[in-house]
Amino acid sequence: MEDIKLKAELYRLALSCGFITKKDVINWADNEIMISENPDISIIELSLSGSKKAEDIISKLKEVSVGVDxxxxxxxxxxxxxxxxxxxxxxxxxxxxxxxxxxxxxxxxxxxxxxxxxxxxxxxxxxxxxxxxxxxxxxxxxxxxxxxxxxxxxxxxxx
CATH class of the missing domain: 1.20.120 (Four Helix Bundle (Hemerythrin (Met), subunit A))
Known part of the structure; x- marks a missing residue:
């Protein structure tokens, strides 16, 4: 889970400054779901967030990345x-x-x-x-x- 938290924080920072897009985050979440036997509900929510605003996705990524340096x-x-x-x-x-x-x-x-x-x-x-x-x-x-x-x-x- 620590790897997912770190990646969520990277995606949050990168999306916050415009380095990546919402689509990049959703693609990452989709991939995490595919490779996980039991994906976290927050990752599933990110995967389904295509119609949400970037700020909402950033907020969700912050929830996932709690505790990351x-x-x-x-x-x-x-x-x-x-x-x-x-x-x-x-x-x-x-x-x-x-x-x-x-x-x-x-x-x-x-x-x-x-x-x-x-x-x-x-x-x-x-x-x-x-x-x-x-x-x-x-x-x-x-x-x-x-x-x-x-x-x-x-x-x-x-x-």
Missing amino acids: QEISLKILLGLFYKEIIKDPNKIQVISTELYHLYLSLQIDNKEECYLWMMYLDDEFHLANNGIYGDVEEVKSRYIDFLKQYEKYAIDFPG
Whole structure:
């Protein structure tokens, strides 16, 4: 069950910031039902949530993931973002915005340095893109350097 809780938290974070869709969550839940002899009722409810709003699905995922270390989940997601940027460097600004939204949605008392970096780098992109301060390529380089430290946490996802 711990593996399902961790995956539910990853799906919650990823859906919260727009990295994945409701359909990805439903596909995951369907797969979990198929491979489990006795699937949890919450997973069945997720599987049947196609007509629900994303916020409702996020809420259900939070119920499933109770007790999971959110910081570890975030590190995994940051590693996944790093892999995504390496595959397609053009996604870096979209991912920056997704991470900023994730930063705003997380409810952690002590937001560590990585949380502050997520906010800071998105602001840097905004300033550089508008010609106010900095160079976009330098910001991209710092962003990739920041995410690289989380590469070791990445897992196969969605899945």
